[in-house]
Amino acid sequence: MKTTRTRLASTLAAGLIGSAALMTTSTALAFDPSVDASLGISSMYLWRGTDLGDGDAQVAGSLDFDSGVGAYAGVWTSSGDSGAGQEYDLYAGYATDITEDVSVDAGVINYIYPDQSKVDDDGNYVSQTGFGDFSEAYLGISAYGFGVDYYNDITSADYQYVNASYGYGPFGIAVGRHIFDDENPSSAYGEDMTHLDLSFQFNDELSFTTSTMVDSDTDDAARQTTFIQVTYAKSFSL
Numbered sequence: 001m002k003t004t005r006t007r008l009a010s011t012l013a014a015g016l017i018g019s020a021a022l023m024t025t026s027t028a029l030a031f032d033p034s035v036d037a038s039l040g041i042s043s044m045y046l047w048r049g050t051d052l053g054d055g056d057a058q059v060a061g062s063l064d065f066d067s068g069v070g071a072y073a074g075v076w077t078s079s080g081d082s083g084a085g086q087e088y089d090l091y092a093g094y095a096t097d098i099t100e101d102v103s104v105d106a107g108v109i110n111y112i113y114p115d116q117s118k119v120d121d122d123g124n125y126v127s128q129t130g131f132g133d134f135s136e137a138y139l140g141i142s143a144y145g146f147g148v149d150y151y152n153d154i155t156s157a158d159y160q161y162v163n164a165s166y167g168y169g170p171f172g173i174a175v176g177r178h179i180f181d182d183e184n185p186s187s188a189y190g191e192d193m194t195h196l197d198l199s200f201q202f203n204d205e206l207s208f209t210t211s212t213m214v215d216s217d218t219d220d221a222a223r224q225t226t227f228i229q230v231t232y233a234k235s236f237s238l
Contacts, residue, residue: 032068037061040233045081048161048176049195049211051227052081070096072107085115090131093138105140108154136161172199192216207231 045053064074077088093107140149153159158181165174194215
């Protein structure tokens with residue numbers, strides 16, 4: 001999540017979106033609404049330090065409405081991960097500049113997987129996942145190239161994610177941490193996992209990211225895993 005409007009290339013490269021499709025906007029002084037779209041392909045589905053696509057390439061796109069006065073909303077869709085299948089995310093929020101160098105962004109994301117079924121307490125499949133089954137509230141603050149983003153699962157309250165980042169020109173570095181409920185960990189990495197991402201934005205369309213798991217409850221071999229993602233994306237004003 002960023003506090004100025006970005007396109008699919010940079011958000012995917014940062015690993016902050018995917019199952020997290022946040023594209024934010026800064027407040028304008030006058031009402032000037034706009035609609036934008038993006039389409040991109042990536043070598044893998046990299047999301048918060050994990051490979052959701054099991055090595056497969058990813059195709060994704062978005063449609064965004066920017067009110068021009070801070071409020072925004074949009075939809076992001078992806079070819080899906082290896083476990084949950086096809087995905088599309090709905091998001092809405094508000095972003096504004098506090099000063100010339102300090103910005104804030106807050107909103108809600110809803111993740112929808114039409115092909116994934118829910119299971120009841122008896123282990124029976126009862127329905128497909130839909131609107132409201134998995135949602136996160138988020139808050140992001142950026143200042144002088146630094147950014148801190150916080151995500152909280154508001155549907156089950158057993159998962160949080162924090163990401164701290166810094167960007168200088170085309171280069172970026174980010175450290176993200178998954179935080180699971182100690183009493184009910186639902187991650188293959190145990191209760192918590194931390195990853196380090198390094199990114200390079202070659203131009204407006206092409207970007208590169210490496211992501212390494214640096215801490216988790218798994219064995220040493222898993223912690224040494226490094227993913228390399230290449231993303232090409234285009235954005236369009238409608």
